[in-house]
Amino acid sequence: MFTKFNSKYRTIFVDPQMPRVEISEKVNVILSPSLYWVKKLSLPIKYLRDVKKILPSIFEDVLPEGNYNYSAYKSGEEFFVFAYEDKLILDTLAQKGINASNIANVYFAQSEFEELEGALKVNETQNMYLKDEILILVPNTFVNESKPLDADTVSLSGHTISLAQFGHIVDTKSLxxxxxxxxxxxxxxxxxxxxxxxxxxxxxxxxxxxxxxxxxxxxxxxxxxxxxxxxxxxxxxxKLRDGVSLVLSAKLAKNETLKEVSLKNKSFVAEFSTLSPATTAAIEKDFKASGLSYKISKQNESWRVEVSL
The missing domain is CATH 1.20.5 (Single alpha-helices involved in coiled-coils or other helix-helix interfaces)
Incomplete structure (x- = not known):
């Protein structure tokens, strides 16, 4: 029924229930129907590129929670549309001993067995066959007779898909x-x-x-x-501005006065009279906090502060 495809790569059919294999070279991979979702549709759309734009909406009420990619191809007047999870497929391949770096091409079983006659044995409990042109998996008890599946005899189509190795980490909307x-x-x-x-x-x-x-x-x-x-x-x-500001902002009692303000050489001098200890302490505290270089002197009732400029 199938003609061996002239390819330099082996072809392996991958199913979650298959035994682990050891692969050290590049291979073509055909994915079991259990690893994707598929629909056959007749749409009033002529071009495949237009169908691909609406794929998420086609599956939105069907798919369980997950991050999906989509694919489609046209067969005659109908379209086969697919939804699949990159992470699920990549995890399954890794579990079965197939490293992502050893994958040459990836195909859906739907496109590679579209002319299947009868049933093929997929694993110890399931067979696959076409029903209304959709490839499905059924328990062995549903099938009277089945043939062994030899993927290397399949003539591969051009309907390949790409697996995004990091696409599942962040969904498209988040990206x-x-x-x-x-x-x-x-x-x-x-x-x-x-x-x-x-x-x-x-x-x-x-x-x-x-x-x-x-x-x-x-x-x-x-x-x-x-x-x-x-x-x-x-x-x-x-410095002059800051010194004048401190002097003028000093809080003086009624009997306390600012006698003189002068600018001498490289210093600014302010002289007060009859200041109380509390007032002198407050003024000196403000000058200490200002970071200005200053010195204080007292003579009789006069109290002077000199700021170096």
Whole structure:
């Protein structure tokens, strides 16, 4: 009934109840009907590519919970459509001693025995035969006579499928969601890069304006000297601002006064009179917390704080 297919690979029929085999070379694999779901359909659709778009919806009310891939081929005016779990098939192959790296091609038994006459013995308890053009498994007691199955005599079709070795880890919807997250992250990073680039340009423009104001020099050494000078001025102004802020924010009683504020050389001086111990302690605490370099002196009723700039 079958003509041996001229192939450089052996062909093995794989069923969950088959004994374990030791495979060290590449082989073609025909999957038992117990490893996939199949339907034969007459659809008002002309092209196979259009059928493949609706495969998930065809099986949505039939399949148990799982992560499925789908396949289809056209035979005459009808379509044979399939649903299968990569993980289930790969696990079965591994249990039977067939490593994924040794698989040349994978076929469904439906496509390879579509002209089967009578029944073929699949394992010790089951046979398979065609019923209404669908290949099914039945108990041995349902069949009066069956022939042994020799996969190497099967003339293989062109209806192969691909097994995704990692596809079962995350389902397709989750992959789309993850891809969406990555796209959003890429967009955000792109926006951040653009904003950062703009800020760098602004800094460069400010630096150029500063050099121009100060009289840009011809060497980097001279320009760095200008920057150092401006930095020193900025730090001095910052210390002065912080010192004045602390002095003006000091909480004084009615009889306590700020007599004088002055700027002398490289220091800022504030002089108070008739301060209570509690007030002087509070002011000194604020100066300690500020990190400013300062010193305190007292003469009669005067209390002075001097901040180094």
């Amino acid at each position: 789309y969601k993850i891809a969406g997250v990555f796209i959003v992250l890429i967009v955000l990073l792109g926006v951040e890069w653009f904003v950062t680039a703009q800020k760098i340009n602004e800094i460069e423009e400010l630096k150029s304006a500063l050099f121009e104001k100060e009289g840009a020099k011809s060497t980097m050494f001279e320009n760095n000297a200008i920057l150092k000078k401006q930095k020193a001025i900025y730090e001095k102004q910052t």
